[in-house]
Amino acid sequence: MTSRKPLSLRNRLASLSALIIIPLAALTIALLVILMDYNQSYSKVVNNITEVNPYNVEFEENINYSMYSTIIGQIELDKDKDVLTEGDSKYSRVIQNPYKLIEKARKTFRHLLRECTNTASVSRIRGSLSCLDSLENVIGQIETNIKTSGTYSENYSIWENDIQGLTAMIRDYTQEYIYYETQTLIDLRIKMEARTNTIILMTAGMLALILFISVMSTKRIIGSVTKPIDALCKAAKRMEHGDFTEETNIEAVDEISVLTDSFNGMRSEISRLIEDIKGEQRKLRDTELKLLQAQINPHFLYNTLDAIVWLAEDGQNRKVVNMTTSLSEFFRTVLSQGKDYITIKEEETHVHSYLSIQQFRYQDIMEYEISIDKELYQYRILKMVLQPLVENALYHGIKNKRGKGKIWVRGYASAGIIVLEVEDNGIGMTEDQLAELREKIKGKENPQTSARGGFGLLNVEERIQMNYGKQYGLAFESFYGKGTRVTVRIPKENVPLSKENTQRIEEN
Template identity: 40%
Template sequence: MKFQGSLRNRIILNIWIAILPLAILLGYAIYDMRAYYTQYDQIVTNITSANAYNMTFKQEVDEEMYQIVIGSANWTNPEEKLKYVDPYATIDTARAQFQELYDDTEDSDKRRRLRTIIRLMNTLEDRVDDILKNVEEGGHYDENMTSFTMNIQILTEITQENIQNYIYYEAQEMEEVRAAVSASAFRDLRIMVALLIVILGFNVILSRYVSDKVTDPILELCDANERFSQGDFSVRVEMNNRNELDQLGESFNTMVNEIDFLIQDIKREQKNKRKMELSLLQSQINPHFLYNTLDTILWLTDSGDKENAVKMLTSLSSFFRSTLSKGRENITVGEEIRHVQSYLEIQQFRYHDILEYEISVPEEMHHYYIMKLSLQPLVENALYHGIKNKRGKGKISISGWMDGLDLLLFVRDNGIGMTEEELTNLREAVDGEGQQVKPVDSGHGFGLRNVQQRLKLRYGEEYGIQIESTYQVGTVITVRIPRLVEGDV
């Protein structure tokens, strides 16, 4: 979503207003300083190059020519004359250096001074040439000495003076550049300080404006959030900032709506859950079951079988004590097994001729927790819809084992079983999404559906019961729940 005057754009604009003028001024200052630096560096290079010949050029040329004139350097010997002294090379090297300085400069005054130095070196080379020709001819000692004194020494003196003048001129220009750099830096500093003051003043005003645009809606959101945290789910915020805060307000309103819906949904689920628990408890306190059990106890008493009457009465007491379990929703697997055992003991008194049972759940599973009344409805279903519909004696087996982080409990019977069609109808009744599902037959599927819904509601969709059955063979109901200890429930 894009906003016309988004906070991001305003903040970026504020930053650019602060940075851009300073960046432009800084760029100009850098460019200006670079120009001065280039000029300053060229002057230093020129002075260094010229200074290399300031003190040595005259001395070297004079000494070499003097040795040639007096004969110390044997110039007439082709093999020896260039071995120790070479005035031509000294002059050529210096002239080439000053010619390079001449070519690199565009300053007319510098070029004039350098041109004079080069011309002096050309003239000096001519006078050196005159003396060397006389030396090669021989017999011109006095003339050569006069020429050395009057020409060579005077020309090298004049050349050295011109080199010194050139260096002095460059040094003056260096001072001018230094002064210009200092003045430019001071000028740029004053401009930057003045510009900084203006920018700071503008930014204070702009920041206050942006801050109000940000903090006022945030304060409104905080107030709405405070009311919401106190339970007011009718609170809503209205914003017309045309920026990201509008989206934040919309998100807040959406969150409140969704939380309100979830709370209402949880209330409905809790209400349904209580209805299911109440229905299950009512099914456990079935008056027919209670009447039949009490009639059996009375019959045993009348017949003098007081021992079995006491056992049956004890099992009935244990059964209802486990059913209520002091209002607890979760009990241990061991307690649930004892509840089922009490139920089977009571039913075995009544159906001793058709019912056998076996419970083989490992002891290491007994301390884990399970929702109460998770197994008894399955055992009841196995008895009334499996064993009783079969001719002859039947058996109900309860077993279990641990599967990773889950517990698996099995309720098996070798009763009548179900056809494929009956099994499909029962699964649809147990797993149906609607609140009212037509049972397969009278009462068949209600207890299983109740257990399925409670397990999925409590543990999640991956848990619950799974039914497998084969006609004339029997039925197996598998219960999958997570391994939970006391601190997890």
């Protein structure tokens, strides 16, 4: 006779969950059905009372007043009008048309008649409908008397005896209807209390049974899991102290066996990864060092300061202020309080500061245009991404071209990513030069030997791929004699900004 294979950990937990969830779900559904039934009945009665309540007092007052005003000649009845006015003055009082009041009341009572199940309530609604029919006839009689020269005393007698009597009866029927509907609410509450007590007792018994079975099942499951996990914890402690040599062997079934095999695989993988990480850290430190060296170009700073001094000596104070402001903005982004990421708005300001300074020096050969969608301003980007590309476009594109050239900086979103472009109409590159540049960016060639560009492009490429992934980076297009376009692709990272950055975006 073959022994039955024990349930896996997943199946054990699933059985325990089903044992708890199914009875609780059944109890919950039963309770919801009872509550929905009670709520529906309660809402129905409350809506009926709310609907009939205006006919308790307001209906009587409106009918009596409007008909008295008709008898004394203040208003003239008209079945087609919703309201009537006493006289023609703009201060005349507006009175509701008694025919419209009766028509509205009849619709309400007929609707209540369809909704009512209480015999006493039905009787009161039928009485109210009968009184409405009689009231409409009496109003018609008064209207006929007025048109056929009926006397005031005769109409007043009808108003006093018939109209007031009928409206009083409608009021009494309404009050009695409300009383009987209130009794229905009381009956619903008593019924609900009885059902609730039954549900509470059933729930208490079911929970006690579930608790007992759950405790017993949990103890068995815990016992089958904790022992092999304890062994894995001891092995993990050995790894924590640097011992990656001893393999862990634990006899268990299903998930624990898979976990043990994965643990052993992880142990050997960690040994390899440690060496890889050491190499990556060395590479990262080298890249960061080169970035710091590239961030501040001494020649650029010296030339800018020389230009500021020359402008100051020439008395061109406005240009001094502009260049000094641009230089300040440029180095504010370079430093950026040690942060690696800045907003795209700040990156745009950085590039604008750089180009405005360079345009003063090369105003005869260079102009520029920056157009980055404002919707991108909130997203973050590695700092110093665009400036090396713009610098490359100036020194290797525009300066090598005869005549005046232009640099375009663009930014937009496409298919869930951010696309930034730096384009120039400078000298461009031949196909061989373009192929050489692409090989250099892939790391297959020493960047210092390249004809166009230098460390800057490779540095930007490495930083993008190191922080965003290999699927992002730079792409190049170039035609000799026409110009070059460099495209940057990075993911959207809408990280919450500090108050300072948010205020800076809004101000700009």
